[in-house]
Amino acid sequence: MIDQLGRRVAILFPPQRIVSLVPSQTELLFDLGLGERVVGVTKFCIHPPEARQAATVIGGTKNFDFDKITALKPDLIIGNKEENYQTGIEQLAAHYPVWLSDISDLPQALDMIRRVGFITGAEEKAEQVADEIAASFAALAAPEPPVSVAYFIWRKPYMAAASGTFIDDMLRRAGFRNVFAHLGRYPEVTPEQLAAAAPERIFLSSEPYPFQDKHLAEFQMLCPTAEIQLVDGELFSWYGSRLRRSAAYFQRLRA
Template sequence: MGKQLSLPKPPQRIISLVPSQTELLFDLGLAHRIAGITKFCIHPKEQAKQKPIIGGTKNFHFDKIDELQPDLIIGNKEENYKEGIEQLQQKYTVWMSDIYTLDDALEMLQQVGKLTDTEGKAAELEQGIKSGFEQLQPMQPSIKTAYFIWRKPYMAVGSHNIIDHMLQRCGFSNIFADLARYPEITPEQLQQANPQLILLSSEPYPFKEKHIQEFRELCPQALVKMVDGEMFSWYGSRLLHAPAYLQQVIQEVQESL
């Protein structure tokens, strides 16, 4: 957003507006310095439950934030809303991330480490994440894939976002990568695209096993599978666990095709 930040000392009262970045703060050992989080910040479960809620990622409760008197607020361009961030910037120090790839996520991790004076722990997490992704064995050859995030209307993952990047790393060739970032897809479009693999994400729409049949009827030739959306879209310290999970998904797809 073209803003320069100046922090005279490490922040002691941090508000996080993004679930994956909240989890990162906890994993950096900053639990005692987290002043507030959103209602979607659910990890780590027990610790997150004890923190004040400042609304959602796209509807901040400004009065609650004022009560908490943060000395640093961290957000994300895609997950938060511009008007809300601009309003917060008038009063508070607000740091924003903008993430499309694994490299972007690792840079965010380094930056948060610098901001919070936890660079050593951040470097340790970064090394663990890099090492995990270096060992990831993608599908060979890649297969035509559709990844769905919403129902009624159907919405899939397009291009220029972290999920598309993760699909590529798995060797899952995104059939809607030439469309918008999160395009609305008609049943006819899906049938015409003729995917070999359809992945139904657990978030933001909570797809369940019962929805698999719905997609099988549209694309009888495709393998339809539920996946953990956090492992494809959370770009904080959860990336430590993503490679093992993604490898398991790749293996299950290989065995099923």
């Protein structure tokens, strides 16, 4: 099998002992009806709620407990280029089949869903999920002109989602123009840069930094004319089956 990095991965088909190193892909596996085969997940795999009870928690996305993974005897490990760390992946790949996704836009997310379905023997269900997501986004009519927005993922220092990120692709499809699209990936942004960009709206994501109501006034002082809003980061950045809810959420945000 070929993963999204073009790596050839030898997988015993169908895999029966799967370790998932990425929360959004863990949720996808359960939604594909493969929950009983998922033996290992990360501490951040919060969806579905039973994932961390049904499987062994093998650490975080960037610090694996290799002894726990070894004890699980996985016949497939599923990870992601950005969310996991290269040295950890290389160490696992020396002993187990490790299939990696690489996702920066919706087509790549749909491709990942279909490929995960193929390598796990859940091809038909995965095709249904991918088709449902594709149809929901196709029906999402973007307003003209798009509304300018800044999307923040971190505080102290302020960090925004910029070009080359999955979040940036979601913003564009939702009808927003990212005021930091000229910057690379997840840049630090100064208060002066934010004021100069003058976005019409500012989105404060629920993850990875847990922005809350108490942070709204802080950004309002920096951009007095902007509309400041807390947003569901999972619906902007989880690229698995949760995308089935994203288009409708974006429609409500625009309204």
